[in-house]
Amino acid sequence: MLSPSTETTLRTHVRRTVVLAWPMILTRVGLVLMTTVDVVVLGRAEAGELAAYVLGYTIYDSMLAVTVGLLLGVPVLTARETGAGRIRAAGRVWRRGLVFGLALGLVLAVLLQFGGALFRLTGQEPDLTARAASVTAILGLALPGLATYYVSAAFLEALHRPFTGFVAVLIANAANLGLNVVLVFGWGPIPALGAVGVAISTAVTFALLAGALALYIRFALPGRAGYGIGGPTAGDGPGPGGGEQARIGLASGAAYLLEAGAFTAMTLLVGLIGGLALAAHGVLFQFLALTFMVAYGLAGATQVRVGNAWGRGDARGVALAGWTGLGLAILCTGTAAVVFASLPVPLLRIFTDEPAVIAAAVPVFVWMVLALVFDGGQTVMNNACRGLGDTWVPTALHFGSYWLVMVPAAWFFAFPLGQDLPGIYQGILAASLVSFVVLAVRFRALTRART
Numbered sequence: 001m002l003s004p005s006t007e008t009t010l011r012t013h014v015r016r017t018v019v020l021a022w023p024m025i026l027t028r029v030g031l032v033l034m035t036t037v038d039v040v041v042l043g044r045a046e047a048g049e050l051a052a053y054v055l056g057y058t059i060y061d062s063m064l065a066v067t068v069g070l071l072l073g074v075p076v077l078t079a080r081e082t083g084a085g086r087i088r089a090a091g092r093v094w095r096r097g098l099v100f101g102l103a104l105g106l107v108l109a110v111l112l113q114f115g116g117a118l119f120r121l122t123g124q125e126p127d128l129t130a131r132a133a134s135v136t137a138i139l140g141l142a143l144p145g146l147a148t149y150y151v152s153a154a155f156l157e158a159l160h161r162p163f164t165g166f167v168a169v170l171i172a173n174a175a176n177l178g179l180n181v182v183l184v185f186g187w188g189p190i191p192a193l194g195a196v197g198v199a200i201s202t203a204v205t206f207a208l209l210a211g212a213l214a215l216y217i218r219f220a221l222p223g224r225a226g227y228g229i230g231g232p233t234a235g236d237g238p239g240p241g242g243g244e245q246a247r248i249g250l251a252s253g254a255a256y257l258l259e260a261g262a263f264t265a266m267t268l269l270v271g272l273i274g275g276l277a278l279a280a281h282g283v284l285f286q287f288l289a290l291t292f293m294v295a296y297g298l299a300g301a302t303q304v305r306v307g308n309a310w311g312r313g314d315a316r317g318v319a320l321a322g323w324t325g326l327g328l329a330i331l332c333t334g335t336a337a338v339v340f341a342s343l344p345v346p347l348l349r350i351f352t353d354e355p356a357v358i359a360a361a362v363p364v365f366v367w368m369v370l371a372l373v374f375d376g377g378q379t380v381m382n383n384a385c386r387g388l389g390d391t392w393v394p395t396a397l398h399f400g401s402y403w404l405v406m407v408p409a410a411w412f413f414a415f416p417l418g419q420d421l422p423g424i425y426q427g428i429l430a431a432s433l434v435s436f437v438v439l440a441v442r443f444r445a446l447t448r449a450r451t
Contacts, residue, residue: 013317013324017301021328023162025297027153030169032293034176034205036286036351038198041180043283043352045194049184050352051275052128053195054282056135058267059115062260063108063140067147069256071101073245074151076386078158079304083311090159091228096242097151098214100249105144112140122268128275131195138199145206152213158304159227168213176205251391255382255398262402262431266410266424273414277421280360283351284425288372291336295329295376299383302326306387319447322384326377326440333376337369360421367425374432381439388446397438406431 035057042050074097081089116133124132153165182190183197193200217229224230270281302325309317340347344365348358378401385394410427413419419426 010320010324013305013320014328017298017305017321017324017328020157020160020162020304021298021301021325023166024157024300025294027157027162027166027169028293028297028300029290030166030173032286032289033173034202036290037173037177037180038202039282039286040351041177041184042195042198043354043357045184048128048131048275049194050282050357051278052131053135053198054278054285055119055124055128055267055271056115056132056195056199057139058264059112059118059136060139060142062257062264063112063143064146065256065260066253067101067104067108067143068150070104070249070253071097071147071151071154072252072386073097073248075154075158075300075303076248076307076389077245078155079307079387080311080389082159083308087226088228090155091224093245094151094155094217094227094229096245097155098148100246101147101151102144105147108143109140112143113137115140118268119271122271124268124271125275128271128278135195135199138196139202142199142203142206145203145208145210147210149206149210149213152210152217154300155217156213156221157300158307160304161221164216165213168209168216172205172209175208176201179204248386248389248391251395252386255395258395258398259402262406265407266428269410269414270421270424273420276356276360279352279354279357280364280421281424283348283357284361284364284368286351287340287347288368288375288428291333291340291372292375292379294332294336295379298325298329298332298376299380302380303383303387306384310388315447318388322381322387322443322447325380325384329376329380330373333373337373340372341365341369364422364425367422367429371425371429371432374429374436378432378435378439381436381443384443385439385446390442390446393442394439397435397442401431401435401438405434 038053039050042053074093077093078090081087081093115136116129119129119132120126153162153168156162156165179201180198181187183193183201184195186192217224219230221227221229267278267281270277302321305321305325306318309321344362345358348361352358382394382398406427408427409430410424413423413426414421415423417423
């Protein structure tokens with residue numbers, strides 16, 4: 001049973017969540033902007049290159065989500081241990097996360113070298129499959145850097161030091177844009193590589209980003225010795241073991257795999273509709289992804305705030321932290337939905353000047369904006385539950401929402417009902433709504449049980 005709250009007002013929770021969340025939001029939006037820039041640059045090349053990138057990226061995107069999920073023990077345990085005053089345990093969590101993250105990234109990089117087999121198995125166009133497989137293989141090389149970057153960034157966020165990660169991502173975006181322009185269109189002796197050039201840029205950028213952030217924590221993080229970094233580790237004292245860190249990560253990784261795998265299935269279904277639909281989907285998904293990352297930043301802050309309250313035994317604080325995060329997420333995603341719905345064509349032209357791609361995307365806009373509101377809400381509730389150490393129940397709920405609802409519904413709407421691309425987004429909307437409701441009910445049950 002938890003103790004009475006030490007943070008008693010809603011205003012306090014809003015203020016502290018926003019202060020923690022805004023650099024986390026900017027960091028996550030910055031990461032998605034790297035992909036958005038890729039789409040914008042390729043949208044100025046030709047629709048075939050954009051379609052190859054969208055298809056090739058989909059397997060990498062699933063592995064990216066799995067990586068983040070498997071490493072989620074780092075921020076959860078760092079927040080809990082520091083909230084309980086056991087700050088030297090934080091360094092141990094970070095070091096363990098780096099080793100696991102690097103090993104995980106290398107294994108997944110090898111697996112992605114065989115991405116073309118999945119494209120052929122699912123009946124994608126042969127020429128598109130060949131180009132997309134090359135993109136997937138090169139993007140796989142970004143996963144070791146992505147994994148170790150996430151460990152360091154999540155560690156800093158759990159210590160309420162998210163601004164450093166934001167600055168690093170800002171610099172990475174500038175580097176990624178420069179590399180994209182050179183590698184996609186060619187420059188001097190460098191040939192125009194199209195979608196493959198974008199993949200190379202991603203791999204290089206994440207390697208540099210990961211190294212820079214790890215070096216900062218090891219040698220420049222204020223108070224690092226107090227966290228057990230940069231000095232003897234024998235005196236770390238009691239703290240979470242590797243088993244608990246792995247348990248949280250395995251459950252989260254399974255949940256993220258279920259969700260991301262389902263979205264990969266969505267892209268493969270779009271590929272069966274055709275290359276034009278793939279290009280339109282690649283553009284439309286940027287609006288969903290960018291808005292989701294705003295909610296995901298709030299979710300990360302909510303997870304830390306819930307974990308801190310749990311660590312100090314604050315009953316009311318746990319509940320207020322979770323519901324405050326949800327309210328802020330709905331406010332942000334609802335505002336974005338109104339803006340997107342008001343200006344569909346001008347916003348689409350930011351990403352592509354192909355009239356056919358714009359014409360294919362416009363009818364889908366209404367379903368996309370509805371889906372993003374509930375998608376943002378479900379990720380906050382998911383992280384709030386995990387901030388309380390809840391593991392396998394949210395995973396099971398993700399399986400039901402995405403594989404038992406989204407994939408069958410999207411297939412049914414798109415093909416038997418003949419709605420094509422709008423049907424795919426109708427399926428996404430249905431799953432996001434179901435996931436939001438069941439996770440909100442789960443969080444409410446958890447907070448009631450612990451008071």
